[in-house]
Amino acid sequence: MPGNVTRSSPFGLVSGIPQPKSDLTLVVTPASPFAPEARKGQMHIVVEADQDVSRGRDACLLVIRTIRRVFYEDPSFSVTSALRKAILAANRALYQQNFNAPPQKRAVVGLTCAVIKDRDLFIAQVAPAQAYVMAEGRLRALPANAAWGGTAIPFRSRALGASLTIEPDLYRAVLRPGDGVLICTSNLSDALSRDEVTRLLREAEPDDTVRGITELCHHHQITDAHGIVAMTFARLSPAAQASPFSAAGVNERVRVTFSGFAERLARAGAEVVWLLRGPSDREARRRAEVTRMRLAEEEQRLKHPYKEPPYSADPPPTPRPLNLDESLQSNMYHRRSPAARSSPQRPVAPSALLGEVSFRDAPAPERVIDLSD
Structure with a gap:
């Protein structure tokens, strides 16, 4: 069965001038079916310095190189595990660089790393960062955007290079044909409303989305911005799906089959x-x-994160009080035998509990004890 194909377009805006490539973005696609990128997935990285861009450029390049090297060299079959190890290694390298550098040359870096493997999307973030995912019929902002009416979830960690201990925020989604991902620097979050992001990710091609983002930056007078747009498409074109037995449809299916075989x-x-x-x-x-x-x-x-139960202002219902009308002695009396329950007025001899009196229809005769001996 033919799978999906992902097409990506990076963009950069420096001093208001659009750039075809940006040093703060990285798109890694497999060069051949035997390359490590084909086994681990396509990687998309967007980094941003918490200070001046020119001051933190070296730190951003160090983070990008370290993440790419460690991720594809890691022997683990888990994308999440490899991503976490790569981010921890990048944080350690940047921390050592800041430790040996003078204070005026130190920098901390935020990043968004997205890996697309088959139909699965894996995202790891360290603030400052921003990403928008159109998947499974809904649009999500990562992290949650308070301007959209949601609750902003705080990051667990703040910027690479500030401390040796860091824990990235991880997300996962399933991409279908027509879904898309936009990862960008955090300064675009105020300009991108829900309607704007929906319109941009519904474009036919990633290049069309990049042009729309560039126009939006000019409108809001944003001079520096960087990001990547990735969209998922079906391997077969709509014409080949509509007429599978035509010459073009057969040729395209043969090409897709041989690529899958490789x-x-x-x-x-x-x-x-x-x-x-x-x-x-x-x-x-x-x-x-x-x-x-x-x-x-x-x-x-x-x-599938844990969902808190909805808050209710009404107090919980009061439990029904226990019925303590009957005494314990009367309850024990009613449990002794059916005959005792049928005639509660009849006195019971103390020896009845020792088996000397029968509770049948006729009472047991009295026993005569001979004490003359």
């Missing part, structure tokens, strides 16, 4: 390489697979 052949070749390795490597892979399964469960838990 991808499967690349995965099979990777499996053969693992089989030819030693038992220690296979054991390491088995442990990595167990870790991947655990991380997949964690990703599913993150995908």
Whole structure:
């Protein structure tokens, strides 16, 4: 079955002049079916310095290079685990650079990293950052935009390079044909309303969305902005889907089938390489697979966050009071036997509890005890 294809367009605005490429953005696409990018997914990174752009450019480039290298070199099969390790490594490298640099050259960096693998979208953010995701029939702002009427969720961490301890915010979604992602610098969040983002992500091509963002920046007098627009399309064109048995439809299906075969052949070749390795490597892979399964469960838990019950101003209902009218002694008396319950007026001898009196129809005869001996 033909899958989806992702097309991306970066954009940059420096001193009000549009730039075809930006040093603060990175788009990594697989050069071949055998490349690591084909196995781990396409990476999109947008970084921004918390200070002056010229002052933090070196810090931004260091973060981009470190994340790309560590992410694709990590042997884990989990995208979330590899993303987290790459961001932690970038934070450690930037912290060491700031520690050895004079105060006037130190900088902290915020980022948004989006990885698209097949139909799955993985996003990791460290403030300051901004992203908009059109997926599963709804539009979401990451982080939540208070101007849209929602509740702004605070970040758990603030900027790379400020501390050795950092924990990125992670998100996940499923992309279908027609869905799109916009990741940009945080200064665009005030200019992008819900209607504007919906209109921009409904454009036919990412380049059309980039042109709309550029015009919006000129309208709001925003001189510096950077970002990436990524959209998902079906591998088959609408013409090939409408007439699958036409010459163009058959040719396109054959091309898509052979490209999918090449991808499967690349995965099979990777499996053969693992089989030819030693038992220690296979054991390491088995442990990595167990870790991947655990991380997949964690990703599913993150995908469906816990929802707080709705707040109610009414107090909870008062519980029904216990009925204590009957005494404990009367309850014990009624539990003894049916005969006792049928004739509550009849006195009961103390020896009845010892089995000396029968509760049948005729009372038991009195026993005569001989004490003459």
